[in-house]
Each structure stands twice: as C-alpha cells, then as structure tokens.
Amino acid sequence: MTELLNKDGVRVTLGGDGDTVATVTLDNPAKRNAQTAATWRALTEAGRLLPGSVRVAVLRAEGKSFSAGLDLGVITPEGIPGMPSFHELARYPEAQLDDAIAEYQEAFTWWRRNDIVSLAAVHGHAIGAGFQLALACDLRVCADDVQFAMRETSLGLVPDLTGTRPLVELVGYARALEICATGRFVRAEEAERVGLANLVVPRAELDAAVGDLTAALLAAPRDAVVETKALLRGAVTRSYDEQRAAERAAQGRRLRDLAGVGE
Structure with a gap:
C-alpha cells in the first residue's frame, strides 16, 4: 500500500493491481468523523492526488460512525479554528459567501468523475454532511447498523453539499422531502x-x-465502464432521442477502439 495523504482526519492509500484502487478513510474516530473546512480541503486534495491508474475509489471510516456530520462548533459564536463560524459566514458579502460554499462543495464533487467508480462503505451514523458524502459516491455498501439522517433543516439550514440531487434521483422527490424535512433516521432495511x-x-x-x-x-475493461458511467449519468438530463444518440456515439467509439480503428 502507498500512502498519498494523511492530514486533518483524512487518509488516502493506493492499492490493487497497478494501483487501481484508492481508499479514502475518514480517520477522526474520537469525534465520530465530524467534518470541518479542514476535512473538506483534505478531501478535495485527495481527489486531485489520485493518479490516472485509479479505477475505483473506496470511501470508508474508522470508529463507530461513518460521519456524525458537521462539527457543531461552527454554530457557536467563536466557531472552530480554521473555519468561519456561521455568524461570520452570515456577514460575508453575497459573492464571498457563494464562493466559500462552492469551495466546501468541491470535496463532494470529484467522486462523480467518469474516469472512476466511487464506492462508500457506510456503517453507524451518517448524518448531514456524512449522509451527503455517502450520496456523493456512485455506490453505497452499508452495514446493518447504518443510520442515515439529513439534519440540516433541524438547524434552520438546507443540505448544501451536493446531496439533494442524488437523494431525489435515488428515492424520489416526495420521500427525499420527507427525509430532509423531518430529519428522521433511515436505517439499513x-x-x-x-x-x-x-x-x-x-x-x-x-x-x-x-x-x-x-x-x-x-x-x-476500464474504457467500457467509463463510457457506461457517462451514459448513465447523462441519461437524467437527456431526452429519449438524445440518449439514443449518445448510446450510438459511445458504442461507435468502443467498436473502433476494440477493432483498433482510428477515428
């Protein structure tokens, strides 16, 4: 195993034949892997560090919880070191606030890249930002003790770390609204x-x-998986005829590649 990163409660290692598997581990079990701006910067850096050989990115966590969500120290007036409190954020000019949230969202975005398949191994509590981090991945394998919850509305906030779209895509609008608005636990079954x-x-x-x-x-074969992921991800925004055309184009690329025929 090769270690690429170990900072701010995030550890990244490479393994598998030809370093094809990257394992990203949330490693702050004493705080139940609660997340801060430092966590998100480390997760963003993890995505940038992955070599081109990586085909599968596994997200896992140490300790009893996958992630208890946001470190609630940020809702106190004094905040936490290295991250503005909610009180400070509220006083940012609109553009600066937008930029700050966009920077946080980067930690949740790269898992959707077409060149990798991302897989979350989720156990225990996955709350708020933890739930959204699991939703950022393509696939989720869960332990039978898993408990998902979207608690942002309980704090007077909204889920803003890219989790709303995948949640609606997975469970539908009505159930997604009910899960978010009530903040209830969704257990394994x-x-x-x-x-x-x-x-x-x-x-x-x-x-x-x-x-x-x-x-x-x-x-x-890697290229077939990459093309298939791109097709499936794009299907939700394309019309039926547009998706048919995308399938034809992707299959044409695969056939030419397999036959060794240039474009």
Missing part, C-alpha cells in the same frame, strides 16, 4: 429497499463485501 444502499451486510462483513464489489468493478 429501508435504505436498501428505497435504493440508498446497493447492498446491506452484517457489520463484520462490510470490508469483505466492499472488496468483492471492487473486484467485480475492476473485472470489466
């Missing part, structure tokens, strides 16, 4: 039933299940 979890396994089997799925993802 429901998570699997409504599509939040691709797979639920006993906690002791989580690492093995993630390893099996990772191996299956690596079995197919």
Whole structure:
C-alpha cells in the first residue's frame, strides 16, 4: 500500500493491481468523523492526488460512525479554528459567501468523475454532511447498523453539499422531502429497499463485501465502464432521442477502439 495523504482526519492509500484502487478513510474516530473546512480541503486534495491508474475509489471510516456530520462548533459564536463560524459566514458579502460554499462543495464533487467508480462503505451514523458524502459516491455498501439522517433543516439550514440531487434521483422527490424535512433516521432495511444502499451486510462483513464489489468493478475493461458511467449519468438530463444518440456515439467509439480503428 502507498500512502498519498494523511492530514486533518483524512487518509488516502493506493492499492490493487497497478494501483487501481484508492481508499479514502475518514480517520477522526474520537469525534465520530465530524467534518470541518479542514476535512473538506483534505478531501478535495485527495481527489486531485489520485493518479490516472485509479479505477475505483473506496470511501470508508474508522470508529463507530461513518460521519456524525458537521462539527457543531461552527454554530457557536467563536466557531472552530480554521473555519468561519456561521455568524461570520452570515456577514460575508453575497459573492464571498457563494464562493466559500462552492469551495466546501468541491470535496463532494470529484467522486462523480467518469474516469472512476466511487464506492462508500457506510456503517453507524451518517448524518448531514456524512449522509451527503455517502450520496456523493456512485455506490453505497452499508452495514446493518447504518443510520442515515439529513439534519440540516433541524438547524434552520438546507443540505448544501451536493446531496439533494442524488437523494431525489435515488428515492424520489416526495420521500427525499420527507427525509430532509423531518430529519428522521433511515436505517439499513429501508435504505436498501428505497435504493440508498446497493447492498446491506452484517457489520463484520462490510470490508469483505466492499472488496468483492471492487473486484467485480475492476473485472470489466476500464474504457467500457467509463463510457457506461457517462451514459448513465447523462441519461437524467437527456431526452429519449438524445440518449439514443449518445448510446450510438459511445458504442461507435468502443467498436473502433476494440477493432483498433482510428477515428
């Protein structure tokens, strides 16, 4: 294993044949992997550090919780070191506030890149920012003790770390609204039933299940997986005829590549 990063509660290692698998670990179990601006900067850096050999990015966490969400120190007037408090953010000019939130969102964005498949191994609590981080990934394998919750509205806020669109895509508008507006827990059985979890396994089997799925993802030719991910991600915004055209174009590229025929 090769360590690429270890800072601010985020550790990144490379492994697999030819360094094809990157493992990003939330590593602040004493605080239940609560997130701060420093966490998000480290996660953003993790995405930038991944070499081109990486095909699968696994997100996991140490300790009893995947992530308890935002470090609530930021809602106090004094805030936390290295991150403006909510009171300070509220006084930013509109453009500066927009830029600050956009910077935070970068930590949640790169997991959707077409050149990798991202996989969250989720156990225990995944609350607020933790829930949104799991939603940032393409796939979620969950332990049977998982508890998702979107608690931002309970604080008078909204989910703003890119989680609203994938949540609606996965469970539908009405259920997404109910989950966010009530802040209730979504446990393992429901998570699997409504599509939040691709797979639920006993906690002791989580690492093995993630390893099996990772191996299956690596079995197919990389370019075919990349093209397929791009097709599926674009399907939600294309019309039927536009999607048909995108499929034809992608298949043409694959056929030419397999046959060794230039463009």
